[in-house]
Amino acid sequence: DIQMTQSPSSLSASVGDSITITCRASQSIDTYLNWYQQKPGKAPNLLIYIASSLQSGVPSRFRGRGSGTDFTLTISSLQPEDFATYYCQQSFLAPPTFGGGTKVDIK
């Protein structure tokens, strides 16, 4: 299975900050990388697919980049509703696998 490693596992930030979450794959996955946001008690929500495509309805402050093994999710100007846990997921090879998650909380 392809292992997905996210860093950091948690971070504290303030409203208005810009943050970057990193996801690394154990082998090249081209751009088959997706990002999800999960708020407490809720289902995950797709933010970014194929590394950099913004899902409909997702604010443009979310940006995904990368290819091969290294990917980033950047949230510019954090809003109160952005405090959540973020997961990356590879869809290059079965089984699809998720990163361990990055919890973003309020400083």
Added chain:
Amino acid sequence: EVQLVQSGAEVKKPGESLRISCKTSGYNFYTYWIAWVRQMPGKGLEWMGSIYFADSDTTYSPAFQGQVTISADKSISTAHLQWSSLKASDTAIYYCARGDTARGWFDPWGQGTLVTVSS
């Protein structure tokens, strides 16, 4: 509006059987996959398997192969996840989600079904 609505929370004893469901609506369900994803308490997301409604083609994660069965009832556009003999370690929230392929990005997701297995 595309919707996936899951069945309600369940409390079961070890050894009991269970089937949970995911009712789809608002799109042509024949042309998409439905995935099942496990989230154990306080943990991350694990893909269990996916089913294609059109022909019931099913693929499982090796970690879940033989442990669960995924099925679909086209007549009611509903996917199911079932266990024949639950274990305490099956306690988790189970999500269904629509996928463009068996392993592709998943969107949208159902609201989740909490399964608690305890003696």
